[in-house]
Amino acid sequence: MSPPTAPEGAAPEPLPDDQTRADEARSDAAVADEALGGLTESAMAPAADAPEQGPPDAGPADEGEPPDEGAAALADAAMDTAPVCLAVEHDTRYRYDTPVEVALHSAHLRPRDTEVQRVLDWQLDIEPPPDGAVQQSLDAFGNWRHGFGHAQVHATLLVRSSFRVCLHPPRPWRAADSLPCEAVVRALLYAAGEQQPEAVEYMLASRFAPHDARLAAFAADLFTPQRPLLEAALALMHRVHQRMRYRPLSTDVATDAPSALARGEGVCQDFAHLMIGAMRSLGLAARYVSGYLLTHPPEGQPRLVGADASHAWVAVWCPRQGWVALDPTNNCRVGTDHVTLAWGRDYGDVAPLRGVIRGGGSTPPDVAVTVMPLPAAAAGA
Structure with a gap:
């Protein structure tokens, strides 16, 4: 039997060994x-997807907004430095x-x-x-x-x-050291004769994380012009975590961010899409990251084969710090429990x-x- 035809624009080749160079010809071929x-x-x-990892005690949404200082402190906590x-x-x-x-x-x-x-x-x-x-x-x-x-x-x-x-743990950063929200929005705008950052493509609307007035309203009060971007992003992560109930099977792979917000519940894919869509609707750049999460069995119980999770989280673009990864499902910075598989505009890309x-x-x-x-x-x- 002859091999299947390669997608248009992609050169057919056998699966290479692990030393294959990562800079082989890029292809955005037809699927x-x-x-x-x-x-x-x-x-x-x-x-x-495999069962997604939710917060350990996901309960009813908290109608009150917690102090922003609590969310910002998450970024400044010391992280384990061991690989x-x-x-x-x-x-x-x-x-x-x-x-x-x-x-x-x-x-x-x-x-x-x-x-x-x-x-x-x-x-x-x-x-x-x-x-x-x-x-x-x-x-x-x-x-x-x-x-x-x-x-x-x-x-x-x-x-x-x-x-x-x-x-390895990500580089440490302080939320207060990031640029003001207004400055980051300006950095992403088109200016004649100036090269735009590559993050611009992650500011544009996508199928599951569109520009939407409801998403903008969900986050607008957090992203005030002079507030450091990462402080606002941490506060938004916390809000998504508090306002959304983690509920397996409550949504499916076709659910977009506005629908998830209206439902008030979902899985990690929906938490990520909601945070990304809200930031994009305010003129900021964020991308969807797919991967895996190392789960920890209860003390005294063995780790079960097949019981871990596929997962999804958000990476926020900030000119000084680069891409900063945040997990709204678990209300935490992404660390050495998170394995990156791929990233794109939303789930549909990866x-x-x-x-x-x-x-x-x-x-x-x-x-x-x-x-x-x-x-x-x-x-x-």
Whole structure:
């Protein structure tokens, strides 16, 4: 069987080993749905995420607004300086209602290196094996993207991503040292003859985090002109955490930020979209980060395989500090418990697995994530 056709604009190549250079040709190619555009009995949907990690005691929304000083203090607290090494396994298993005749899939499952994260190794296993070589490219945001297809009838599909990663704490910063909100808004505006920061693309509206008057009103009183941006961002993180109830299955992958705000409940994807949409609606830049969260079992209980979480959080752009990552679901700065997978404008840019199939029915996949701590020496850190 000949290998599947690579997306337009992306050079076909086999899955390279872990030493592949990260600066290979970037591609914002068409995804698999375009390649199978002629199929009349197709169904396209991103794979359901693994259970997302919510706050430990998510209760009713707090109608009162807590003091801003409490939120700002979160950023100034000392952070552990020791690196942390983790092993992650992410399984997505489909058991189709009816046999699948043809399928093409696009995956964002290979983690990226960042200034605080070093990927030690990564492996992608697919069963049944795809018909040809897995196609690898970089998307418009610098994330790894892989495409694969099946032209043989199959009733099940298992996609397993396994890797080890070493994490260092982010650089310390003080919220009070960030530029005033008004100055950051001006820095993002177009000015003839001046080069705009790359963060501008994350100020623009997107499907799940649009510009919306309701989102702007939700945050406007926090982002006063002379207030340091990161103080305001921390206060917004706290407000999202307090006003939104964490409730699994209350929303789905099609829920946007205004809808989540109206519901007053959701999962980590919705918390992140709400915070991003509110900041963008005020002329600021924020991006969506997908990844994993190391969870901690109750004292005296073993860590359960498959019981950890996929997760999502927010990175806020500030000219002095760069991108600052905040987790509104857990009301905390992002640290060494957070493993970055990919980032984009919203969930739609970084869905872990999506595709086009002929047949299959509508049964959702089973997803299991395991995040395990490793000794630094064992990981070669």
